[in-house]
Amino acid sequence: MIDDPVSMSVDQTPTEQPRGHIRVEGFGLRYPTLEGEVEAVHNVSLHVRPGEFVSILGPSGCGKSTLLNALAGFLTPSSGSVTVDDEPIRGPGADRGMIFQHYSLFPWMTVRQNVEFGLKMKGKDRSTRALAARTLLGLTGLSDFEDQYPDRLSGGMKQRVGIVRALATGPRILLLDEPFGALDAQTRLIMQQILTNIWQQLKISVLFVTHDIDEAIFLSDRVYVMSAKPGGIKAEVRIELDRPREPSISNTAEFVALRARLMQLIREESLKALGGELNADALKGVSINLAGRDFSQIV
Amino acid sequence: MKPAGLPRDWQADVVVLANRTPAEPLTIETPPPPPPGPTLAVRARRWLDLNRQRLIDTVIGAGAVLVALIGWHLLSANHVDLYVRFENVPSPGQVLDATSRQFSSGAFLVHVLASCRRIFIGFALAALVAIPTGLVMGRYRLARAIVFPLAEIFRPIPAIAWVPISIMLWPTSEESILFITFIGSFFPILVNTLHGVDAIDPVLVRAARCLGAGEITIFREVYLQSALPQIFTGLTVGMGVAWISLIAAEMISGQYGIGYFTWQAYSLVDYPNIVLGMISIGALGLFSSGLIRFLGKLLMPWRAGR
Numbered sequence: 344m345i346d347d348p349v350s351m352s353v354d355q356t357p358t359e360q361p362r363g364h365i366r367v368e369g370f371g372l373r374y375p376t377l378e379g380e381v382e383a384v385h386n387v388s389l390h391v392r393p394g395e396f397v398s399i400l401g402p403s404g405c406g407k408s409t410l411l412n413a414l415a416g417f418l419t420p421s422s423g424s425v426t427v428d429d430e431p432i433r434g435p436g437a438d439r440g441m442i443f444q445h446y447s448l449f450p451w452m453t454v455r456q457n458v459e460f461g462l463k464m465k466g467k468d469r470s471t472r473a474l475a476a477r478t479l480l481g482l483t484g485l486s487d488f489e490d491q492y493p494d495r496l497s498g499g500m501k502q503r504v505g506i507v508r509a510l511a512t513g514p515r516i517l518l519l520d521e522p523f524g525a526l527d528a529q530t531r532l533i534m535q536q537i538l539t540n541i542w543q544q545l546k547i548s549v550l551f552v553t554h555d556i557d558e559a560i561f562l563s564d565r566v567y568v569m570s571a572k573p574g575g576i577k578a579e580v581r582i583e584l585d586r587p588r589e590p591s592i593s594n595t596a597e598f599v600a601l602r603a604r605l606m607q608l609i610r611e612e613s614l615k616a617l618g619g620e621l622n623a624d625a626l627k628g629v630s631i632n633l634a635g636r637d638f639s640q641i642v
Numbered sequence: 643m644k645p646a647g648l649p650r651d652w653q654a655d656v657v658v659l660a661n662r663t664p665a666e667p668l669t670i671e672t673p674p675p676p677p678p679g680p681t682l683a684v685r686a687r688r689w690l691d692l693n694r695q696r697l698i699d700t701v702i703g704a705g706a707v708l709v710a711l712i713g714w715h716l717l718s719a720n721h722v723d724l725y726v727r728f729e730n731v732p733s734p735g736q737v738l739d740a741t742s743r744q745f746s747s748g749a750f751l752v753h754v755l756a757s758c759r760r761i762f763i764g765f766a767l768a769a770l771v772a773i774p775t776g777l778v779m780g781r782y783r784l785a786r787a788i789v790f791p792l793a794e795i796f797r798p799i800p801a802i803a804w805v806p807i808s809i810m811l812w813p814t815s816e817e818s819i820l821f822i823t824f825i826g827s828f829f830p831i832l833v834n835t836l837h838g839v840d841a842i843d844p845v846l847v848r849a850a851r852c853l854g855a856g857e858i859t860i861f862r863e864v865y866l867q868s869a870l871p872q873i874f875t876g877l878t879v880g881m882g883v884a885w886i887s888l889i890a891a892e893m894i895s896g897q898y899g900i901g902y903f904t905w906q907a908y909s910l911v912d913y914p915n916i917v918l919g920m921i922s923i924g925a926l927g928l929f930s931s932g933l934i935r936f937l938g939k940l941l942m943p944w945r946a947g948r
Binding site: 452 | 843845846848849850851852853854855856859863864867868870942943944
């Protein structure tokens with residue numbers, strides 16, 4: 344491998360300075376309403392070291408997407424600071440790749456045109472773009488689909504294109520907002536492995552937002568658990584499972600223990616987000632009759 | 643193996659990907675190529691099977707048109723008077739005679755061309771003004787705040803109601819007819835463009851931003867592209883209204899055009915030509931909206947499956 348000219352060229356790429364160090368300190372977000380200011384996120388501090396895979400786990404409505412949007416540059420924090428490699432974020436940019444839950448591919452562009460979009464914005468010429476897009480699509484098994492419109496692709500394929508599109512510009516960090524939330528369970532597992540592979544090869548810093556506990560454990564080096572109302576960091580859990588991880592890892596005792604711990608942390612927050620502990624007694628003696636059937640037994 | 647001339651920033655990424663360890667397969671198996679296709683005869687047979695219902699529907703439709711023609715012939719040839727009077731209504735045969743006479747003289751073609759020219763100019767101007775206005779209104783609050791109330795005031799006024807003012811405003815009747823056509827098609831195009839911009843998935847705009855797109859690019863590559871289906875809906879509706887407005891304007895003021903021709907035929911008690919005028923208007927309307935649909939398919943290949 345040493346005398347391989349390709350790997351030689353990899354060694355020549357600058358590695359002195361760390362790339363993609365995310366630091367969030369005292370991040371808060373408030374917005375005005377008629378009743379006064381509402382605090383959506385309160386005093387969140389977290390960091391992602393260069394090349395680290397970190398997940399944010401929390402119930403819906405806890406402000407995890409808000410945090411990601413601040414990193415992407417779509418909103419400015421009301422308090423605190425958000426930096427990448429010590430540079431404060433000033434608006435969206437191609438140095439931070441973002442992948443959205445609903446694929447967000449441009450339906451009027453072919454797969455290849457979608458992947459080339461970011462490079463076009465960088466002013467790369469036609470042949471450079473085509474070569475880059477073809478190479479990346481080839482490596483993710485999408486070569487046969489490069490001239491298809493996204494409409495024709497399955498959810499998993501669309502999200503693969505979304506990942507490739509975000510990577511094509513060579514971003515320092517990758518931000519993923521529940522990227523596999525709309526996929527079926529099997530596709531989801533495969534996509535998690537694909538993402539892990541890409542991440543291990545690229546050594547890129549990843550911040551991954553999810554509400555799926557298993558997904559967070561399987562993918563991450565560390566998991567931040569967020570609390571709801573207002574959103575804040577509740578716990579930080581280190582995932583010390585060996586890599587590469589196989590899907591069967593979810594049956595190991597370590598994994599099960601992590602799952603149990605995270606589930607406990609999350610449950611409290613989910614209940615808070617729902618508006619309180621379920622009270623089974625409240626429904627006692629209440630007859631629920633729907634479509635001629637008595638549902639009180641089931642409740 | 644090394645891709646030549648790639649930009650440095652992602653070159654490393656691609657090379658690393660290319661150089662991945664075999665233990666971590668990244669590629670996904672592609673399905674085998676499909677077996678050779680069936681013969682032409684089999685394909686024709688299958689096409690027939692797949693489109694059977696459509697073919698039957700077409701035959702039924704043609705039959706309905708034929709029945710209507712026969713009904714028309716019976717009613718007009720026998721001068722039926724059943725409260726609704728068919729005494730003076732020309733029969734299909736008479737209309738056919740009139741048509742061949744008109745086409746051989748060439749005078750009729752002058753009227754057709756005059757109308758087509760007016761539609762083209764009036765409609766093109768409307769599209770050229772309404773589409774950018776709608777896009778800008780959808781994108782910028784201030785533009786919307788200024789234009790929207792004005793548009794809502796003028797929109798309910800039918801184009802025909804503009805005829806008197808239009809005659810006063812413009813020096814020649816030709817210009818006032820063009821203006822009426824313009825007004826008629828302007829609002830459907832504007833409103834649909836605006837709806838198209840409103841319906842844009844905000845995630846697409848954010849995705850474009852994340853990929854480094856600036857304001858102008860987002861306007862052109864995201865807002866315009868995303869609103870295009872709705873814009874074409876507006877163009878189709880606008881074309882229909884343009885014809886309605888044009889014919890009305892030509893009937894009232896004008897010296898050429900199918901509307902004028904039709905009204906003149908009535909004044910001159912040349913009844914077959916009235917029907918010829920009507921059928922021509924219908925055919926031209928059908929043709930022009932077909933042209934817009936064709937243009938839409940050309941510009942939006944990504945919607946081919948819908």
